[in-house]
Amino acid sequence: MIGTILGSGTGIPSLQRHAPAYLLEVAAKRWLIDCGSGSLLQLERIGKPFSTLDGLWITHTHADHVGELSALLHALRMPGLQRQKPFHLFGPAGFIAFFRQIVVPVVAVPEAFPFFVSEVTERQSLGELLVQSSVVxxxxxFESRSYRFDYAGKSIVFSGDCDYDPRLRxxxxxxxxxxxxxxxxxxxxVKGHLSAREAGKLAAEAEVxxxxxxxxxxxxxxxxxxxxxxxSQFSGPLALATDLMEFAV
Ligand SMILES: [Zn+2]
Ligand SMILES: [Zn+2]
Structure with missing residues (x-):
């Protein structure tokens, strides 16, 4: 599995750090995890445009994580797009209602290829890829979820936004x-988020x-x-995310 950090920032506009979004490439598929503002341009910058995505996993519906969701769908409806493969949009409990109430009124769902919207279960298999999630x-x-992707004996976990929580561990x-x-x-x-010390403590306890x-x-x-x-808590390899940083396991 390989991936790229598209946005290492938050809801605060920054020229250094875009809003949260991550590209994960596994088993010849491209998945986005969250879709903060700037995601589509970041995908252009790395030469892996929005049209090549197989789907999107939303951790929660705070605006910094879904800011470009409508724009992504709108782009997927543009004429002349050569794309037939399905697009899968996943979110936490309550996501379908959010989608109907907030997204559909401003953009119709794409019709040129199969388009699916679903709320995740704790464990789902997509071919050889196992995706597990937990409420945090x-x-x-509204509900927030962390996602774990397992493939060919390797695993990557995206916490999304979360406070210190044994369920993430x-x-x-x-x-x-x-x-x-x-x-x-x-x-x-800040309540609802991990500090650096807590992030290290949780990572050490989880033995990542x-x-x-x-x-x-x-x-x-x-x-x-x-x-x-x-x-001070975690002794393993550790990095501070930067936009367009690549990762691999
Ligand atoms: Zn956030
Ligand atoms: Zn949030």
Whole structure:
């Protein structure tokens, strides 16, 4: 499995960090995890345009994670698009209602190829790819999920936005790579998100093999302190996400 961090930032507009989005390439398919604003241009930049996607996994419906969902669907309806393969859109419980109420009123679903919208179950197989998910604590208004992708003996977990939660520890147990919410340093912890210290603690408890800290709120001149704080808990390989950073397991 390989992938690219399209957006390592948050809902705060930044020229350095786009809103959350990740490309995952596995078994000759391309999946997006979340679709924050800027995702489509980031895909253009790496030469893997939106039209080549097989689908999208939404962790939760905060605007920084779904900001470009309507634009993606709109682009998929443009005339002249050479695309026949199906598109699968997955989200947490409540996502279908969100889709009907918020997305469909501004863009019709594509008709030139099969298009599916579904709410995820805890465990689903797509050919050889196993996708597991877990509800995690983040928002009191709607469900948030973390996703784990297993293929050919390797695993990548995307936490989405979450606070310290044993359910993420369980989902991420032994994973080859965990890309985790690390919004702030512990001194500036925001409810519903992990601090660098908590991210490290959770990764250590889950015994993940490698960790990438993402969903990074701007911290003026002190971003690298996240690494030190995380290393006080987690001794494995660790990196701070940057936009267009590639990863592989
Ligand atoms: Zn977020
Ligand atoms: Zn959120």
């Amino acid at each position: 604590s983040h928002s009191e208004r 369980q989902l991420a147990a032994g994973a080859d790579l965990l890309i985790i919410d690390c919004s702030t340093l512990h001194a500036g912890k 093999k490698r960790l990438i800290l993402s969903h990074l709120y701007p911290i003026d001149g002190r971003e690298d302190e996240r690494i030190e704080e995380c290393q």
